[in-house]
Amino acid sequence: MKGFIAGDWGTSNLRLFLCRDGRVTDRVSGPGIAAVPGAAEATLLDLIAPWRAAHGTLPIFLSGMIGSSIGWVEAPYIQCPAGPSALRDGMRRLAAGGHEVAIASGLACTNPLGAPDVMRGEETQILGALATHPDLGRGRQILCLPGTHSKWALLNDGRVEHFQTAMTGELFATLHGHSILGRGTEGLLPDDGPAFQTGLARGLEEHGTTLPHLLFEARSRQLRDGLGPQWALSFLSGLLVGQDCVGTRARYRPAPGQPITIIAAPVLGRLYESALSRLGITCRLLSGDRQSLAGLFALAGHELKDPMT
Amino acid sequence: MKGFIAGDWGTSNLRLFLCRDGRVTDRVSGPGIAAVPGAAEATLLDLIAPWRAAHGTLPIFLSGMIGSSIGWVEAPYIQCPAGPSALRDGMRRLAAGGHEVAIASGLACTNPLGAPDVMRGEETQILGALATHPDLGRGRQILCLPGTHSKWALLNDGRVEHFQTAMTGELFATLHGHSILGRGTEGLLPDDGPAFQTGLARGLEEHGTTLPHLLFEARSRQLRDGLGPQWALSFLSGLLVGQDCVGTRARYRPAPGQPITIIAAPVLGRLYESALSRLGITCRLLSGDRQSLAGLFALAGHELKDPMT
Numbered sequence: 001m002k003g004f005i006a007g008d009w010g011t012s013n014l015r016l017f018l019c020r021d022g023r024v025t026d027r028v029s030g031p032g033i034a035a036v037p038g039a040a041e042a043t044l045l046d047l048i049a050p051w052r053a054a055h056g057t058l059p060i061f062l063s064g065m066i067g068s069s070i071g072w073v074e075a076p077y078i079q080c081p082a083g084p085s086a087l088r089d090g091m092r093r094l095a096a097g098g099h100e101v102a103i104a105s106g107l108a109c110t111n112p113l114g115a116p117d118v119m120r121g122e123e124t125q126i127l128g129a130l131a132t133h134p135d136l137g138r139g140r141q142i143l144c145l146p147g148t149h150s151k152w153a154l155l156n157d158g159r160v161e162h163f164q165t166a167m168t169g170e171l172f173a174t175l176h177g178h179s180i181l182g183r184g185t186e187g188l189l190p191d192d193g194p195a196f197q198t199g200l201a202r203g204l205e206e207h208g209t210t211l212p213h214l215l216f217e218a219r220s221r222q223l224r225d226g227l228g229p230q231w232a233l234s235f236l237s238g239l240l241v242g243q244d245c246v247g248t249r250a251r252y253r254p255a256p257g258q259p260i261t262i263i264a265a266p267v268l269g270r271l272y273e274s275a276l277s278r279l280g281i282t283c284r285l286l287s288g289d290r291q292s293l294a295g296l297f298a299l300a301g302h303e304l305k306d307p308m309t
Numbered sequence: 310m311k312g313f314i315a316g317d318w319g320t321s322n323l324r325l326f327l328c329r330d331g332r333v334t335d336r337v338s339g340p341g342i343a344a345v346p347g348a349a350e351a352t353l354l355d356l357i358a359p360w361r362a363a364h365g366t367l368p369i370f371l372s373g374m375i376g377s378s379i380g381w382v383e384a385p386y387i388q389c390p391a392g393p394s395a396l397r398d399g400m401r402r403l404a405a406g407g408h409e410v411a412i413a414s415g416l417a418c419t420n421p422l423g424a425p426d427v428m429r430g431e432e433t434q435i436l437g438a439l440a441t442h443p444d445l446g447r448g449r450q451i452l453c454l455p456g457t458h459s460k461w462a463l464l465n466d467g468r469v470e471h472f473q474t475a476m477t478g479e480l481f482a483t484l485h486g487h488s489i490l491g492r493g494t495e496g497l498l499p500d501d502g503p504a505f506q507t508g509l510a511r512g513l514e515e516h517g518t519t520l521p522h523l524l525f526e527a528r529s530r531q532l533r534d535g536l537g538p539q540w541a542l543s544f545l546s547g548l549l550v551g552q553d554c555v556g557t558r559a560r561y562r563p564a565p566g567q568p569i570t571i572i573a574a575p576v577l578g579r580l581y582e583s584a585l586s587r588l589g590i591t592c593r594l595l596s597g598d599r600q601s602l603a604g605l606f607a608l609a610g611h612e613l614k615d616p617m618t
Contacts (some may be wrong), residue, residue, distance in 0.1 A: 077533075113511075115517060115526040116533035149525065165519035165529070170488055178487040179479055202422075209422060211520040212475035212549060212557030215422040216458065220474070224386075224417060224425035240521060247519030295611060 004059045005099075006296035009066035010121060013177055014043075018051050018058075022305030024293070026051065033071050040072035043096045057097070061300045063104040063292070064122040067092060077108035077118055083159035084127055088299060104299055109162040110152075112251040117165050121292075122151045125263050127292030129286055130158055131303065136261060142252050144262045145288070146241075146272050148173070152248045164251060168244040172237060181218045181308065184229035186307060191230070192239035192271060199235035200275055204241020211243055213260060237271070245275040254281055264288045313368045314357060314408075318342060318375035319430060323352075326602065327360050331614030333602070335360065338537075342380050344614060349381035354406045366406070368610045372413040372433040372601070386417035386427055392468035393436055397608060407496035413608055418471040421560040424553070426474050430601075431460045434572050437603030438595055439467055440612065445570060451561050453571045455550075455581050456503055457482070461557045469578070473560060477553040481546060490527045490545055493538035499546035501580060508544035509584055512551020546580070554584040563590055573597045 003020035014030035028047055036043045044060070051058065066084060075092035080092075091102040106120030122145045130137050137158035145151040148169035154161045172190075176182040186260035202214055218232040218239070254260060259282045262269045266287065273283040297304040312329035323339035337356055345352045353369070360367065376384030384401035391399075400411040415429030431454045439446050446467035454460040457478035463470045481499075485491040499505060511523055527541040527548070563569060568591045571578045575596065582592040605614040 013346040110579040113516065113522065113526070115511075116529045117525065118529055118532055144410045150521070164520075164522055165525040167488075167490075167524045167528075168521045171484075171524070173520055174488045175480075176481050179476075179483045181476075202424075207422065208556075208559030210475075210559075212459070212477045212480055212553050213422065213473055215476045215480070216426065217422070217473040219476075220425045220427055223427055244521050247517075247522045250517030250519075 002058070002062060003055060004300045004302070005051065006293065006300065007044070007060065007062040007066070008064055008121075008124075008292045008296065009040075009062050010064040011070075014047075016047060017042075017296070018055070019297065019300070019302070022297070022303055023291045033066055040066060041096050052097070052099075057099045059100045059102070059300070060096075061091075061102050061104070061296050063296055063299065064121040067103040067105060068120055071103075071272075073103060075103045075105040077106045077120075080107055080109035080163070081156070081159045081161050082107055084130060084298060086159075087123060087127055088301070091299065102299065107160055107163065109160075110295070111162055111164040113164065117163060119151050119153075119163060119165070122153075122263075123160070124295035124299065125291040126153060126155070126296045128159060128291035128296075128304075129261065129263055130155075131298045132291065132294045133261075133286070136250075140255075140258075142254055142258070144248070144260050144264075144272055144276075144283075146244070146262070146264050146268050147269045147289070150244055150254055154252055164248065166247060168240050172240050175215070175236060176233065181215065181232060181234060185233045188233050189228055190234040192274065193234060195227075195231040195234035196238035196271070197274075199238025199240075200242040200278065201238075202235075203239040204246045204275065204278055206246075211239075214239055216241070238275075241271050241275050245272065245279065249279060249281075257282075259284050261286060263291050311367070312364060313370060313609045313611070314332075314360065315602065315609065316353070316371040316375070317367065317372050317373055317430070317433075317601045317605065318349075318380070319373040320379075323356075326357055326605070327364070328606065328609070328611070331606070331612055333615075338362050340597070341363070341539075342375055346379070349375060349448050350405050361408075366408045368409045368411070368609070369405075370411050370413070370604055370605050372401075372608065373430040375430055376412040376414060380412075382412060384412045384414040386415045386429075389416055389418035390420060390465070390468045390470050391416055391432075393607060395468075396432055396436055397610070400608065411608065416469060416472070418469075420471055420473040422473065426472060428460050428462075428472060428474070430573075431462075433604035433608065434597060434600040435462060435464070435469060435604070436607045437600035437605075437613075438570065438572055439464075440607045441600065441603045442570075442595070448540075449564075449567075451563055451567070451569045453557070453569055453573075453581055453585075453592075455553070455571070455573050459553055461561055463561055472482075473554045474558065475556060477549050481549050482525070484545060486541065490524065490541060494542045497539055497542050499543040501583065502543060503566070504536075504540040504543035505547035505580070506583075508547025509551040509587065510547075511544075512548040512553075513555045513584065513587055515555075520548075523548055523552070550580050550584050552590065554581065557589060566591075572597060572600050
């Protein structure tokens with residue numbers, strides 16, 4: 001079987017995989033597209049030169065922000081509902097250095113709030129999850145892909161019906177780095193201890209009030225209760241994760257007993273599991289890296305057999 | 310009648326007033342306390358030297374962050390409920406260059422969300438509003454003091470029962486300056502046109518979702534609907550003002566027909582009036598500058614007769 005090259009190329013990172021017989025046989029990392037504006041093709045060809053020398057001009061499948069307006073070429077958004085075949089058919093194809101290159105399209109929808117919404121990169125993780133967990137292709141399924149811009153997606157018989165973005169991670173980073181709530185937190189990381197749980201409880205309460213009001217507790221408890229920056233940062237993390245989850249539940253209300261599938265790095269995934277479990281929702285955690293790779297295999301028309309090699 | 314010196318000394322600005330016979334007879338501006346750490350006394354005495362030369366060592370009444378831990382001396386928070394007499398009695402008194410100096414205390418409470426809350430500076434505006442509008446001293450009254458940290462206060466027979474802070478202004482500035490929502494908005498200011506109104510409507514909707522989700526529309530409409538940074542900035546402004554107001558209503562639900570008194574700069578006050586009127590709430594707008602000055606007069610035991618001089 002002829003192999004292929006798969007790449008997850010985001011704003012900050014590039015991970016390239018040499019793939020053959022359902023397995024990754026080699027890998028290399030490179031710069032995110034933001035670091036190489038206008039030089040995506042040269043960067044890619046340089047990184048894969050050893051593989052080209054050994055294996056010839058294998059086809060290349062790329063996913064992520066590489067297909068955005070700040071990427072290499074723009075792979076337009078596909079309008080939901082859309083499933084695996086639409087994602088495969090919708091790839092933007094070009095040639096580079098003798099290689100056939102296919103760049104994944106993102107997804108667009110009108111989200112349950114009535115606003116336009118977009119994702120780029122997460123659709124490949126969803127494709128991977130569908131390939132590795134066939135039960136996700138049956139009936140109504142809710143997926144959670146937390147991150148800088150968290151995506152919550154509703155699947156119906158294996159197609160993405162619609163999805164909704166929450167700017168949870170970016171909101172955390174912005175408040176951490178540039179607001180009074182971040183004062184004294186330079187170099188600190190939030191933890192999932194009691195402060196996180198307190199923030200989570202606040203964020204999940206059905207109190208009818210809103211985040212601008214809830215945020216100030218991270219400051220006032222430092223002034224009045226003698227708590228410190230580490231407490232405030234973890235409280236803020238819990239508050240935002242809680243607000244993300246409770247805000248989603250209002251639109252993607254799972255049926256009693258229906259689990260939500262979280263696709264994320266394990267540490268982040270467990271924070272969301274902690275939040276959703278407080279709402280009585282059980283979760284299945286899938287590795288974001290593994291589903292990205294499985295999705296690239298699916299785009300290439302192959303099955304990932306041993307993703308951990 | 311012997312005169313006095315009144316000062317509104319915040320983090321970024323100092324405004325000093327020479328007062329006599331219920332009027333301001335001279336005024337001078339100076340640096341906020343953040344710009345003169347450890348040098349508050351010298352800064353003050355230098356600025357008022359001409360007044361001392363002409364009028365002797367008049368008593369000085371100061372309000373604002375000058376009484377905080379980053380100010381001159383700390384004037385502790387007074388626990389609510391608290392009214393005008395508690396604010397007058399609670400001033401921190403000291404001597405400087407032969408002047409008697411009195412620094413206003415802030416207020417503290419457990420807010421309607423169950424969290425500790427604090428204000429410093431706004432209590433003087435409330436005191437001024439009570440002095441200039443005696444009807445505010447009767448029965449249940451709701452005040453809105455929007456800003457970097459908006460304060461909403463519930464008054465009962467002229468005393469502040471409790472209040473609640475929303476970080477609306479800081480959230481706006483942080484997202485404007487440091488998030489993807491601010492991309493391309495450098496040098497722009499939000500306006501109160503259709504984009505603001507659209508954001509306001511979104512922020513006020515009873516959709517059960519949360520701000521992390523609502524924020525992304527400011528980005529997605531640029532990507533999908535061809536709207537620009539000016540639109541996004543004004544939408545964001547409306548969204549946050551709306552979320553501030555709807556989040557307050559959940560806790561300070563006014564009786565039908567009961568107005569809310571807004572104390573603010575006129576431009577900002579009208580944005581909040583626009584939001585509250587969509588909720589069917591009528592507003593009275595009072596000038597923040599004028600109420601600050603009236604409050605300093607009240608702290609000095611005088612009545613402001615002609616605040617516009």
